[in-house]
Amino acid sequence: MARLDRLREARLVVQRAAVERYQQRTAEREENKRRIAENGPGAADSPERQMTFRRRVSCINRLRSGAAPLPFGIERKMGATLDFVDVVPSDTARKAGRSVARIAAFGGSDIELEGFATGFIVAPGLLMTNWHVFPSEADCRNCAANFLYEKTERGLERGIVFEIDADRFYVTDQKLDFAIVAVKPRAITGEALADLGQNTLIEATPKILKGDPVNIIQHPEGGPKQYAISQNRLVDILDAEGFLHYETDTLEGSSGSPAFSENWELVALHHASIPQMRNGRVVARDGSFWTKNMGDDKVHWIANEGARVSAIVRRLSAMVLQDTARQQILNGLLATTTDPVQEAMDAVGGQETVQTVNIGVSGAGSAAQGTAQGVPQGGSIMGGVQFTFTGPVTINVNAGGGPVLAAPLPVTAPELPKAEEKSIRFDPDYDSRGGYDPDFLGSGISVPVPSVAEERLHEILKDEDGKPLVLRYHHFELMMNKPRRLQMWSAVNVDYDPRYKSEKNREEFGRDRWIPDPRIPAAVQIFDADFYKPAGNIDRGHMVRRQDNAWGETELEIEFANSDTFHWTNCTPQHEAFNQSTPGAYNRSYAGMEGLWGALENHIQQSRKDGDTKACILAGPILSGEDPSADFGRGEIQYPIEFWKIVCVAEGPKNAKQLKVFGFILSQKTVVDRFGIERFGPGRFKRHQVPLTEIASKAGVVFDGKLLDRDTMAGQQAVDVANLSDVRGLG
Numbered sequence: 022m023a024r025l026d027r028l029r030e031a032r033l034v035v036q037r038a039a040v041e042r043y044q045q046r047t048a049e050r051e052e053n054k055r056r057i058a059e060n061g062p063g064a065a066d067s068p069e070r071q072m073t074f075r076r077r078v079s080c081i082n083r084l085r086s087g088a089a090p091l092p093f094g095i096e097r098k099m100g101a102t103l104d105f106v107d108v109v110p111s112d113t114a115r116k117a118g119r120s121v122a123r124i125a126a127f128g129g130s131d132i133e134l135e136g137f138a139t140g141f142i143v144a145p146g147l148l149m150t151n152w153h154v155f156p157s158e159a160d161c162r163n164c165a166a167n168f169l170y171e172k173t174e175r176g177l178e179r180g181i182v183f184e185i186d187a188d189r190f191y192v193t194d195q196k197l198d199f200a201i202v203a204v205k206p207r208a209i210t211g212e213a214l215a216d217l218g219q220n221t222l223i224e225a226t227p228k229i230l231k232g233d234p235v236n237i238i239q240h241p242e243g244g245p246k247q248y249a250i251s252q253n254r255l256v257d258i259l260d261a262e263g264f265l266h267y268e269t270d271t272l273e274g275s276s277g278s279p280a281f282s283e284n285w286e287l288v289a290l291h292h293a294s295i296p297q298m299r300n301g302r303v304v305a306r307d308g309s310f311w312t313k314n315m316g317d318d319k320v321h322w323i324a325n326e327g328a329r330v331s332a333i334v335r336r337l338s339a340m341v342l343q344d345t346a347r348q349q350i351l352n353g354l355l356a357t358t359t360d361p362v363q364e365a366m367d368a369v370g371g372q373e374t375v376q377t378v379n380i381g382v383s384g385a386g387s388a389a390q391g392t393a394q395g396v397p398q399g400g401s402i403m404g405g406v407q408f409t410f411t412g413p414v415t416i417n418v419n420a421g422g423g424p425v426l427a428a429p430l431p432v433t434a435p436e437l438p439k440a441e442e443k444s445i446r447f448d449p450d451y452d453s454r455g456g457y458d459p460d461f462l463g464s465g466i467s468v469p470v471p472s473v474a475e476e477r478l479h480e481i482l483k484d485e486d487g488k489p490l491v492l493r494y495h496h497f498e499l500m501m502n503k504p505r506r507l508q509m510w511s512a513v514n515v516d517y518d519p520r521y522k523s524e525k526n527r528e529e530f531g532r533d534r535w536i537p538d539p540r541i542p543a544a545v546q547i548f549d550a551d552f553y554k555p556a557g558n559i560d561r562g563h564m565v566r567r568q569d570n571a572w573g574e575t576e577l578e579i580e581f582a583n584s585d586t587f588h589w590t591n592c593t594p595q596h597e598a599f600n601q602s603t604p605g606a607y608n609r610s611y612a613g614m615e616g617l618w619g620a621l622e623n624h625i626q627q628s629r630k631d632g633d634t635k636a637c638i639l640a641g642p643i644l645s646g647e648d649p650s651a652d653f654g655r656g657e658i659q660y661p662i663e664f665w666k667i668v669c670v671a672e673g674p675k676n677a678k679q680l681k682v683f684g685f686i687l688s689q690k691t692v693v694d695r696f697g698i699e700r701f702g703p704g705r706f707k708r709h710q711v712p713l714t715e716i717a718s719k720a721g722v723v724f725d726g727k728l729l730d731r732d733t734m735a736g737q738q739a740v741d742v743a744n745l746s747d748v749r750g751l752g
Contacts, residue, residue, distance in 0.1 A: 113285050150199075154276050167180050198334055235282070295328075306322045470491075502644055547658060635670070640666040644721070
């Protein structure tokens with residue numbers, strides 16, 4: 022089984038277990054929510070737990086007042102009302118986030134990293150992530166930790182890269198879904214790992230109460246660092262099993278992220294998202310039953326689960342490793358897990374200590390009464406564990422032997438979404454991209470790119486010399502509108518010749534992954550969390566279509582051309598029923614509807630004749646000042662209602678080919694006006710075949726006279742296109 026297949030299967034095992042735990046705790050969780058709603062955070066915790074927690078918070082506040090040096094990571098309280106952000110929200114978050122990395126496939130310093138998970142430093146030279154990310158030492162090979170990959174005021178920072186070194190240290194536990202692996206001390210560019218700090222595993226409890234926020238730092242979908250700091254209420258604590266359940270605003274693909282309390286103490290290792298279930302099946306966002314072809318975006322996710330730090334420390338304390346060098350490293354890790362708050366207060370003197378019960382370290386308690394259920398031979402806790410104590414007690418679980426992995430969970434549970442670990446690969450050399458060729462059609466025919474109307478030049482993103490910046494990619498190029506953070510126009514060369522197409526299907530290229538263009542500031546690009554994710558029914562709409570651009574003379578050229586269309590600069594908000602060729606295949610609410618964008622492009626492709634396989638396509642959104650806007654917590658963003666597309670082909674005898682130009686304006690106004698961008702029912706969109714002069718007037722662009730002269734609609738009124746067969750002049 023391939024490495025990526027093993028990762029996917031491992032995550033399914035973990036997710037099924039999380040769903041089962043969540044469902045079993047429904048009654049307790051609803052009671053917790055009721056108490057929290059009536060009396061606030063902490064109301065669902067026991068009086069003893071509340072008292073211990075308040076004592077701990079009092080200690081932290083006293084330390085902040087200057088009574089003693091602050092322990093690492095406890096410097097400033099972080100508010101619970103901050104939104105999901107990619108710009109660091111506070112100095113405390115910045116410090117905690119320095120040691121958080123995206124985990125990526127690493128093929129050498131000259132190859133673009135393929136991020137697929139998150140991890141963080143927990144002790145000098147040691148990184149923690151999930152077992153399902155690194156289920157074996159072999160799965161760690163050719164992987165790296167990419168720190169400081171984040172957006173700043175300077176734009177997207179590429180960060181620094183350290184290779185994973187599992188040969189030096191690797192321990193894992195399937196039940197709690199954690200893996201700890203060594204990282205090389207120096208980056209491939211020479212920086213020291215020690216300078217990044219760490220988020221230490223502190224065993225002390227409680228560090229959080231039910232109803233309090235859970236703050237998460239992550240690299241979702243292998244992208245830049247994100248901070249999830251809203252809608253993150255802790256709703257349940259599974260003491261025996263060692264897990265937390267919390268509501269969350271995080272994106273998918275954040276396996277291995279650290280979860281913090283509002284006092285910025287590490288409380289859990291995030292590992293699984295939980296979908297809504299009905300009658301044993303996963304529920305989609307629209308209330309229907311989810312199916313594989315919908316994709317993870319359409320799942321109705323309702324909660325997340327994380328493994329408690331205290332449970333992880335107890336498990337590590339019970340491990341005895343056969344390798345002496347690794348045992349010494351583990352001992353060093355465990356030495357860092359003592360409570361810095363208590364140590365600091367002891368240094369001050371005269372403070373009441375916080376009693377804790379240490380389970381699973383050493384010895385056996387003689388003053389205990391209780392029962393343990395589900396403990397199989399060998400000492401690994403597999404089921405619920407219930408204890409009743411009448412006095413101080415220390416209980417030993419699995420004192421001998423090496424790390425014990427829980428037996429694989431049954432795989433007969435309901436089908437759950439699979440996490441695609443492999444993602445598309447990007448060409449790291451942006452200087453080599455040739456862009457668009459205006460002479461692509463041959464026969465002496467030229468199709469120049471548009472220019473921008475004088476009255477709108479101030480909106481265009483400029484280069485260092487103050488000239489409009491043209492961003493070049495494989496086979497296409499575009500220009501950005503700076504205030505709207507969307508492209509002004511794009512131009513692509515298309516060749517439909519099967520000889521230049523790959524035999525790979527879309528999935529074989531890897532999971533779709535949108536990325537920022539590192540050549541321009543992040544602030545002029547719209548990201549997933551800004552609009553596309555929270556809007557729900559809005560697709561990440563390609564202006565240059567993936568299928569059009571994925572051609573070339575070599576497999577590598579095709580692969581990189583395919584990936585280039587997944588830059589945010591090539592993305593515009595398009596309603597899913599507007600963007601997809603056959604939206605009814607993914608959402609039965611759209612049954613019978615024909616996607617506007619995809620259907621037109623498919624018709625263009627099929628119209629090529631006489632062996633002619635080439636086309637030049639110019640396109641863009643119509644960025645009007647009258648466009649509607651929405652604010653999902655990150656500022657107002659105007660989204661376009663209309664789009665334009667111009668298809669240029671050469672037709673006629675081989676030695677006397679003539680340019681033919683077809684212009685279209687495509688509108689999603691009907692569906693957006695009627696149903697909005699957050700929910701949708703069946704409706705109709707509008708499409709028109711128009712003269713290029715109308716496009717130029719609406720879009721603020723200027724077309725070369727060569728195109729105006731060969732416009733099939735020149736001098737005519739716009740016509741509605743009810744069916745694709747109505748397109749004039751396309752054959």
